[in-house]
Amino acid sequence: MSTTNNLNKDDQLICKYYGAGGAPKFDKFNKIHISSNTRHTYEGSSQLAWMDWVDGRFLRKLFLFFVLSPVSRYLPPRDSLLRPAQLVPLYPAAPVPPSTATAQHSTAPGGTPFNPAIPIPTTLPHLAANNCDFESHPSNGRSTLPPGLSASKHRPREQIVKRRLSRSESFEMPFLTEDSWINDQASTHDISLLEGCAIAVDASYYLCQLLETSPAHEPLLSALGGLTGVEAHINQNLDLWAKNEIVPFFVFDGQPVTGQDDITLDRGLKANKKTDEAWNLYSQGAAEEAVSTFGTSPGAFRIQNLYPLLQNVLKSRDLHFLVAPYTACAQLAYFEMTDSDQCSGVMGSQELLLYPVKDSVLRIFDWEAKTVTAISKKKVMRSLTPTASEPRFIDSFLMAGTSFLSPFPALLESSMYSDYNISTAANLLRTAENSVATACASFNDILQNKDADWLDKYRKARMVVHHFVYIAESGEIRVNDYEHLTSDNHEYLGLQLPAELFHYLNTGLIGPRLLGNITHGQVLIQPTLDGVASDEYKKLITDRIVPIKEQALSLLIPRLHRGIQHKNIKVRVWFDPKYSYTINHRSINPPPSQMVASWDVKDNDVRAFFPEDFASPVSLEVLSLVNTEFVDKTFPKERLIKGIDSTDMVTSVAIWRFLHLRGYADDKHKLTKWGNALATTLLTLQDVKENNPEVTGLSEAALVAFELIRNGLLTGKHTEGHPGLPRKGSYEEKATLVLISECASLLKLRHQVYGYTGPLNKSLLSFWSLASAVREADRDLVEAIVASMFLYGQSKRERDDQLEISRRLPFQQEPDIGLGIAVRTFFDDDEAGGDKEGRLHRLEEFPKTFVPYAESLTEDFRVARDFVDALAKGVEALGTEQMKAEDKEAWTRAQAYFAARPF
Template identity: 30%
Template sequence: MINGFSEWAAAERLIQSSPLEQLKGRCVAIDAVAHIQKSLTKGDTKESLLPALGGNPFNIENTLDTQIKQFRDSGIKPLFVFHGINASGEHHKLITAELLAKKIDEAWDLYNASNPDQAVVAFGTACLFDSEHIYRYVQSLLHRKRVPFLVAPYSAYAQIAYMEGDVVDAIQGSSELLVFNTQKVILDMDFESMTFTWVTRQSCIDNLALGNAQLWNDACLLAGSNLLLTLPQLDNDATAVRIPKIRAAADMLKRLSMSGNTICLQHADEPLNRQFDYLDNYRKAIMSIQHHVITTISGEMVTLNKETAPNDVHSFIGQRLPDEIYYYVSRGTLGTSVLSWRTSGQIVEKPPVDGGTSITYQTLIRDKLLHSRRKSLALLSQSLHRFYQHKDVNLKLFFGPQDTQGIPLDVTNAGDVKAMISKWHVGKPLIANRMKQTKVDSCSLLFAIESLSSTDFAKSTITPKKAADKIMRDVQEIQSNALWRYLHLNDYIADDHTLSERGQMLSRAYAKAKSSGLETDQFDEPLLLGVELLRLQILNTDNLFPVPPYHGAPYRGSETDQRNTLLVSRVACLGRLRHEPIGYTGPLSRHLLAYNSCVSAARHAQRDMLDMSLCTMLLDGDVDRSIGEKAMRDIGFGLPFIRDNDCGLSIAVKHYLDELSADDQPTSSESRQSVKDKGKKTWFPHVIDFEESLQYAFSLWDAMTAAVKDAPTSLVSANLRDEWMKVDTWLSGRR
C-alpha cells in the first residue's frame, strides 16, 4: 500500500462504493499478495502471534474456504495473480524486513518483561514479516480447490494492469496498481454489506497532481510503497502537522517544481539516501513501471512500451530467462527463489522471524548452506545460455557490510552437476511395478528411498537419455525422476543408484516411523530434514542461541534434564502441531523460534534443489511439453517441502518435559498424566489432542534415534551417538 493513500483518498472523497451485485458474473483479477496480507492483518482472520511461532497461520485454509464460498455465492469469478521472479533493484525489501524485525524484537522484550497482552499487540503489528513462504502454500490450496490463479513473470501489478479490460472485467488490489496504467481499481469487497469500494486512477491524478500523471507517479514512489522505500527527507519531516505521506510527497514536488529524479539527485549524497542507494532504486522503479515484462493472453513474454524501452531492461528487471521457464512459473510448477538469484546475480538474505542475531543462524546462512545453494544454481545455469554458465552469484547478508557486492558463491566452479544426475530417465512401467512391490500408491520421498533398497531395481534405474524409451508424460513418472535426481544431487543416492550411507541412514528412520504407525506425510519430510540438520551439525544439545535475547530454553530440573529436553524439543521442531483453525494461544519461546528458523532455512534449501532438478528435466526436453496445465500443476504441488513449519510442537514438547523435570517423580504414570492434562486444559487449549501431539513428536524421536544409532562415524560422531542414546534412555520413562 502506498503510504498515506487510504487516509488521503478518504479525506478527498475519492473512494466510491457500489453494490456487489454489479460484479455478478464478472471475472476479477485479484492481487493475491494484497489479499493474503489483508487476511493476515485484519479482523477475525488475524493471528497476532504468527511472528512468534513462524510457519503458516493455523486458520489459513479455513479462511480461504470461507472466501471462496463468498465469491461463488456472489457469482464473482476470481483470478488470483501472484508476484513472480523478483526484479532487480528490490533491495528495499531487506530494509523493510529489518524494520519489522525491530518491531518483533520489541514484542519479545514485552513478553520477557511479563507483559503478555502488550506483547500480543506488538507481535500483531508485524504479521506480514517473512510471509513470502505462505504464498506458494496458498497456491497449492487454490489448485486443490480448483480456483484459478496465475503467477506473473515478475510484478503482479504490471500483469494485472495489462489484464484490465481485455482479459478480465475488473481488478482488485493494493494502491500500487494505480501507479501502473490502470483505469479503475477495486480496493475492497465487503461480503457482509454486499458492497465494494473502488477508485479511478484519473480522479487521483486530477486531485493530487492537477492532471499530471508523471507527478502522480513520482508522489506515489517517494511516499513509499512496495515499489520503493519512502524518501528519507519525507520521513524526517519535523513539521507539527502530520499529513499523509502521499500528500507530503506531492507538495514537495510542486513546491520545488522538481521531478522525482531531480529531488533524488539533489539528496543523493545524504547518508540515508546513500545507504538505501535511493537514486538508483528510484530510477529502476520508474523504468520498471514503464517497461515491465508481462505475459500476454497467448503466453508470449512482452516488454511494455517496447518501442521506447532502453537497451538495458535487464538492469531494472533482471536477465532474461527462456520463455518456457516463465510458463512453468506461471502455473506454480516451479518456485522463483533460485530463478531470482540467477537473473539478478545476487541472493539478498533477509533476517528471519527470530531476528537472526545468533552466530548459529548466521554461520548456517553464510557458510553451511552455500554448498546446497551452489549446486542448485549450477544445475540451473548448466541448462541455460552460456552467459549464465560464466557468471557468478553473490550472497548479500543482512548482518554483513551493506556497501559491498556480497560473498561470491563460486557457482561457475561447482562441477558438472548436471552430468552427475543425467542417468535418471526411469519409465512409467518400471516405476509402477516397483510401487506394487513396495506397496506404495503415490510418489513420495519414502518411495524414492525405499524403492532403491533393491540392488536389482537400483541398477535398472540407470537410464541414460539415449536409452530411454520415450520422454516422460505421466505425473508420477516425472515426480519420481525429479525426486531421485534431487536425492542423488544431495548425496542420499550414490553414482551407481544405490543408497549412499546417508540414504541408508534415512531409510532406517523411515522404517522405524512406518513401524510406529505414522502416515507417510507425517514423517517423510521431517525425517529427511532431521538428517539434514545432523549434516549441518545443529541437531544436538549445544547452546546454540545465547540469552539474552533468546529466552525460552528448558530451565527446570538438572542441567542434564535441560540438555535432554532441548534435544527432544529440537527433534519435535521437525513436525507440525495439529491446531484448531484459530489464532494460537499458549506459551512462547524465542529460543525454539530461532531453532525453527534454522529448520526453515534447511527446508527451503531442499525445495530449491528439488525445483531445479525438475526445472532441468523440463528445459532439457525430458518431459513432454504438451502435457496439460492441470498435470503441470499437479507435478509441482505434489512434490515435498511446499509447506513451512512452525515451532508449536517443539514448544509443546518442551513444556511437557520441563514440567515433568520439576516433579519429584517425573517418571511416574500419575505425574505424566497430570502434566498431560494440564497441557491440554491450560497451556494449549486449542491444540487438537495434546497427548496425540506428544506421541507424534516421540515417534519422530524414535525414528531419528534409529537413524543415529547405526549411522557411521562419518555421518554421526561417536560422542553425539552416545549422547543421543543417553537421552533416549532418559526419555523412555517420561513419555
C-alpha cells in the same frame, strides 16, 4: 525515432541515463528454438536484454487457460505444445491493440487467432459495461473497521498469549505499507454491481488482507513461524465470493523487480526491531502488549510462504490462477488497460495505480454489509495535481515510497515532516518545478547523508513501472512500450530468461526464487523471524548451504543464454552489509548435470518391484534403493534420456537425483551411510504412519531432520541464559529436552480454526529459522532438478499436472513451532518416573490451560515421541566418521528421556 527535445526535464534525464528513446539496434535478433528432443540453441548477438525472438506457437500455449472459462479447470491442448513453428517476434514493433476476444470470435492481441479447438469462455462484462463506474456511485456511508486485538491474562511462569476480537477497536495493517491519503479517497459501493463478474486479484494483497481481518487475523504469525487454520479461513472466504456470484482469478507475484529485494530487506530489519520489542515485553510478563506489538511488525513474515497453500486450495476448488513474470500488479494492469475478457475488474494494492489502469481498483469486500470499496485513479490524480497529470502522479507516488523504492530521503526527516504521504510528496515536487532531479539537487545534503544513490534508484524504478513485463492473452511475454525500450534495459529489468522457464513459473511447477537469483545476479538472504544471527546461523548461511545453491544454479544456467553463463551471481546477507560471495556454479566437480543424468526410471521398472500403494514421496525413493535388483534398473538404457512422463515418475526421479546430489546415494545408486540411516528412520516410521493415517509429512520431516543433523544443527547443544530454554535439570537434561522439542517443531500441531492461544518460545523460533534456511535451499535444488528434466526434454512438456508435481516434491510446507512449544512446556514441568496413568491424566488436562484449541495433543505427543525414536535409530546406524560419539549419545539420551516418562 524519438528524441529528447520534446520531453520534460525528468524524462530527459531518464533518457540521458539509459540512452535516448527508440528501439535498440542489434546486428541480429537472438532466436530460441524449442524442441521436445533437443536443447535450446541461441544464435546471433550475445545481448541478454529483453530483445529475443521465440517460438510464438509455444508462447501462445503458455497462456492456455486464459481462453478457458474462469469457472472450469483448463484442459491440455489437443495439438503439440512444443512442436517447432514459425518464429515470431517476442515483442512486436507496433503497439499492441486491445483484445477483441468474444465468446464467438476470439482474436489475440496483434491479430493472431486463438486455437479454435480450445473452448472459449462466455464473455464477462467489464465494470463500465455492468454499471460499475465506482466514481459515479456515491458511497452509502457504510463501513466497518477491522477488529482489534488483545491478549488474555497470563500465569507468572509461562506467558499465555491469546487473541480476543473486538469489533469496536481498530488496528494497523502490518502486512500492507500503504498511503493514508490515497486510502482516504476510497468510495464504497453496492456489491451487487459485481454479481456475475470475474475479478482478477493480486494474491499477495488478498492474503495480506485476509490475515489482517477477523476471523483469520493472527498477530502471532511472526512469533510462531506459521498459521493455525489458515486453509480453513481461505476456504470460508472463497465461499463468500461464490455465494455472491463473483469469481476470483488470482495472480501471484513472480520474480522481484529491481530494488524490491532491498526494500524487503529494509522492512525485514525494521520488523525485527518491533519483534525484539515484543519479545522483551513478553519476557517481562506483558503478554497483552506483546501480542499487539507482534501484530504491528510489517515484513517479519514473508507472505509468499503461503503461496503453495493458496494455490492448492484454488486447484481443489477449480479456480484459475496465474504466476506473473514479475509483479502481479503489472499483470493486473495489462488486464485492465486492454479491457481483457478474462476479468471485469482488478483488485490489489495501491501500487496498481502506478500502472496504466483505466480507472478503479477494487480494495475491500465487506461481505456482511454487502459493499465493496474501490479507489478511482482519475479521482486521485485530480485531487493530487491540478492538471491530473499521470507522470506527476507516478513521480509523487514513487517519492512517497513503494515496495521497490524507498521514500525520498527528505520526507524521512522528522524535523521537516512529522508525517508524510503522497500529497506531501506532490507538494514537494511542485516546489521543485515538477522535477524529481531538481528536488534531489535541492536536498542534496540529505541525500548524500542518507541515500546518495536514491536518484539512480528512482530512475530505475520509473523505467520498471513504464516498461512493465506481462503475459499477453496470446501467451507471449511482453514488455510495455517495447518501441522505446532502451538498449541497457537489463539495468532495470534484469537479464531475460527463456520463455520456457516463465511457463514453468506461470503454471506453478517452480517458484520464482531461483529465477530471480539469475535475473538480478544476486542471492539476497532476508532477515529471520527471530532477528538473531547466531554463530551457527552465520556458518549455515555463508558456508553450509552455499554448495546446495551452487548445485541448483549449475543445473539451470547451462540451459540458458551463453552470456548468462558468464555472469557472476553474488550472495549478500542481511546480518553483514559488507559480506559478498560469488557463487561458483561453473566449475563444480563432479558436475551436477552429470550426476543427475545417471538416473532414468520408468513406471514399469518401479511396479515390477513395488506395489502401487507404496508411493509416498521420499519413503519410496529411499527404501527402494535397498533393493539391489531395483537399483540396476535406475541407470539409463539409452544415451538420451526420454519418457519420464508420469506425475509419479517425474516426482520420484527428481527425488532420487536429489538424494544423489546430497550424498544419500552414491554413484552406483546404492545408499551411503547417511542413506542407510535415513532408510532406517523411514522404515521405523512406517508403523507410525499406519497408526496415524491423518498425520502427514512424516517422511519429509525425517529428511529435513537429517539435513539439519548433517549440518550440526539438531544436537540439543545450547548456550545457557538464552530466552526460552528449559528451566529445570542439569545441562544434559536440558539439552535432551531442547533436542526433543526441536524435533517436535518439525511436525504439525493439529489445531482448531482459531487464533493461537498458548505460550511462546524464542529459542524454538531461532531453530525454526535454521530449519527454514535449510528447507529453502533444498527446495531450490529440487526445483532446479525438476526444471532441468523438462529443459533437457527428458519429460513430456505438454501436460497439466505441473502444480501436482510441485506439491508432491519435498520442502514446500513449513510447519509452525506450536507442537515444539507444547512439548517443551509440558516436559519442563514433568519429572522422571511416576506412574503412566498420572502423567497421561496431566497430559490430557494440559491443553485446557496452555493450548486450548489443540485438537489431538496427546496423539501429537505420541507421534513426536515415535518420531524422535525413529531418528535415534537412524542415527545409531551411522559410523563415527559421519557423527561424533558424543552427538550420537544425545539421541540415546532422548530415547531414555521418553522411556523414563511413559504416557
